[in-house]
Amino acid sequence: MDRTDNYHHGALxxxxxxxxxxxxxxxxxxxxxxxxxxxxxGVSTAAPYHHFKDKAELLQAMSAAGWSxxxxxxxxxxxxxxxxxxxxxxxxxxxxxxxxxxxxxxxVMSRPDLYCSQGSCDGGDVTGRAVFEMLRSxxxxxxxxxxxxxxxxxxxxxxxxxxxxxxxxxxxxxxxxGTSLGELGIEExxxxxxxxxxxxxxxxxxxxxxx
Amino acid sequence: MDRTDNYHHGALxxxxxxxxxxxxxxxxxxxxxxxxxxxxxGVSTAAPYHHFKDKAELLQAMSAAGWSxxxxxxxxxxxxxxxxxxxxxxxxxxxxxxxxxxxxxxxVMSRPDLYCSQGSCDGGDVTGRAVFEMLRSxxxxxxxxxxxxxxxxxxxxxxxxxxxxxxxxxxxxxxxxGTSLGELGIEExxxxxxxxxxxxxxxxxxxxxxx
DNA sequence: CCCCAATCTTGACAGCGCTAAGATAGCCAC
DNA sequence: GTGGCTATCTTAGCGCTGTCAAGATTGGGG
Numbered sequence: 001m002d003r004t005d006n007y008h009h010g011a012l013x014x015x016x017x018x019x020x021x022x023x024x025x026x027x028x029x030x031x032x033x034x035x036x037x038x039x040x041x042g043v044s045t046a047a048p049y050h051h052f053k054d055k056a057e058l059l060q061a062m063s064a065a066g067w068s069x070x071x072x073x074x075x076x077x078x079x080x081x082x083x084x085x086x087x088x089x090x091x092x093x094x095x096x097x098x099x100x101x102x103x104x105x106x107x108v109m110s111r112p113d114l115y116c117s118q119g120s121c122d123g124g125d126v127t128g129r130a131v132f133e134m135l136r137s138x139x140x141x142x143x144x145x146x147x148x149x150x151x152x153x154x155x156x157x158x159x160x161x162x163x164x165x166x167x168x169x170x171x172x173x174x175x176x177x178g179t180s181l182g183e184l185g186i187e188e189x190x191x192x193x194x195x196x197x198x199x200x201x202x203x204x205x206x207x208x209x210x211x
Numbered sequence: 212m213d214r215t216d217n218y219h220h221g222a223l224x225x226x227x228x229x230x231x232x233x234x235x236x237x238x239x240x241x242x243x244x245x246x247x248x249x250x251x252x253g254v255s256t257a258a259p260y261h262h263f264k265d266k267a268e269l270l271q272a273m274s275a276a277g278w279s280x281x282x283x284x285x286x287x288x289x290x291x292x293x294x295x296x297x298x299x300x301x302x303x304x305x306x307x308x309x310x311x312x313x314x315x316x317x318x319v320m321s322r323p324d325l326y327c328s329q330g331s332c333d334g335g336d337v338t339g340r341a342v343f344e345m346l347r348s349x350x351x352x353x354x355x356x357x358x359x360x361x362x363x364x365x366x367x368x369x370x371x372x373x374x375x376x377x378x379x380x381x382x383x384x385x386x387x388x389g390t391s392l393g394e395l396g397i398e399e400x401x402x403x404x405x406x407x408x409x410x411x412x413x414x415x416x417x418x419x420x421x422x
Numbered sequence: 423c424c425c426c427a428a429t430c431t432t433g434a435c436a437g438c439g440c441t442a443a444g445a446t447a448g449c450c451a452c
Numbered sequence: 453g454t455g456g457c458t459a460t461c462t463t464a465g466c467g468c469t470g471t472c473a474a475g476a477t478t479g480g481g482g
Contacts, residue, residue: 012429028324034470044431045228046472053427055470112384113239125389132390149391155403158378158392162404163370165386166377173323175376178336179343180360181369193373245439255462257441262460266439316453 013051015041017062024104029111034058059108061117066105067127070098072135084141089194092139092164096190099168106168137162167193224262226252228273235315240322245269261307270319272325277316278338280310285345300405303375307401308380317379346372378404383402 019041023168024032034055036047036121082148088110099106107194108114109128121128139156140148171189181189225313230252235243245266246256263269288305289298294407310317319325320339323332350367351359387393392400 010429030325033468035468040359046432047430047469049471110380110384112386114241116385129389137393154392154395155406158400158403159374162377163373164377165381166373166375167369169321169380170373170376171322174327175323178340180347181365184365189369192362192369197368211294244437246437256439257463258461260440418477 012041012043012047013061016051016058016063020058020062021104021108024107025032029107029114032059056115059111060096060121062105062108063112063115064125064127066102066109067125067131069102069105070095070109071127071131071134073098074131076139078134084138084144088138088142088160091135092160092194093190095135095164096168096171096193099172106172110169132161163193183190223252223254223258224272227259227262228276231269231273232315232319235318240318240325243270259372267326270322270334273316273319274323274326275336275338277313277320278336278342280313280316281306281320282303282338282342282345284309285342287329289345289346289349295349295355299353299371302346303371303405306375307379307404308381310383311397314383317383321380343372374404 004106016037020032020037023037023040034048036057038045041047048058052061057200073094074091077090081087082089112125115121116125136148136153136157139160140146140153142156143150143153146153167189170176176189184192227248231243233247234248234251245259249256249259252258259269263272280330284305285302288301292298292301323336326332327336347359347364350371351357351364353367354361354364357364369370378400381387382397387400395403
């Protein structure tokens, strides 16, 4: 019996990550199974345990790879435009497009409860924080001359993150279907999202839309 | 052996829903187990199957109860203030506070993938759409005199929903901890959220914050 | 060439969702 | 009351899951 194919010589770790993403892409995150990942990768059920402590650790590795990839996307987006507000917008759009084009990554990144104890990842989500820092810095770029702890900057950071994440989550969950927004295509929705803001928030100038 | 206690006489359905929420509150959604719910309710493993087709159907019932409860919260919020923009703000805040105070409900409502086939619930999420409709109508109230399919209204509906949902999701996932926003308390964050808007979006008047 | 450390497999256990078959409780007709 | 009917719950078991202990296999360094 020639088992040479089953020996990955250190490459199994990455193979498991990739197979895992494929599996999530097919069956969703609730269909993600360590046994199935192992089977699809062509190894035994116990093989993954020599590279990951448990299922959670594999998921965390997948998440980390996703954050790293998103960081690259951000860099690419930043390099394509000039002005601060264009750069912020580019980053926001990159976040949403990453969620749509690399759904399995996003699905796993959005479920820290599966691999983090009590919400904090014991410093394991360093890449995630680096990505957040890029967003924060892009926002700060729009307020040149102010300190980075300026409340208005904090506001805009929160706003930007909440918007792109909220939109991505709702879109991927299909929550927009079956509503008045469901008839719009993804491109229209993204345009709408980056234009919006008037009604819900009280704008700095104190104006309120129509009353 | 007196099994009288184990007979719920039709009340088992609701008992399972409530026990399920308690379980999610303790162990999170990934710790939600039909067997454990049955055990905690004091019945056998197979008992739930006489009230729910499968695990998904119980989750869907829990979700429906949550949407119904959120609808009540919206009504309460609407009745407390006068002006359209106050009413919209009240609804938005009610959404977030519901997510925080009734986390188990929100957790289940945010996972349609667990009980919906292909994102659509086969008309089972009627209550959810009714709640969305309340939000939409609250937004439309801020644009009196315009048609309900006005693009700017669509914009604001999307914006409002994305904001309150995105914030709730990020907060519950603990994604704000470990960032510059993590030092702020929940009340400060909510205030910040409802004040924000300037940087990310291009406002209708064409102004861009600072450049 | 041989041994060692890295890597993978086999076999097993408890817990999971789910089902078929049988037992029990309460209620209605009589 | 009593007999039986229906709703309700239980017991037993299937295949699947995550995880671990023990053993087998591989390739590289002495």
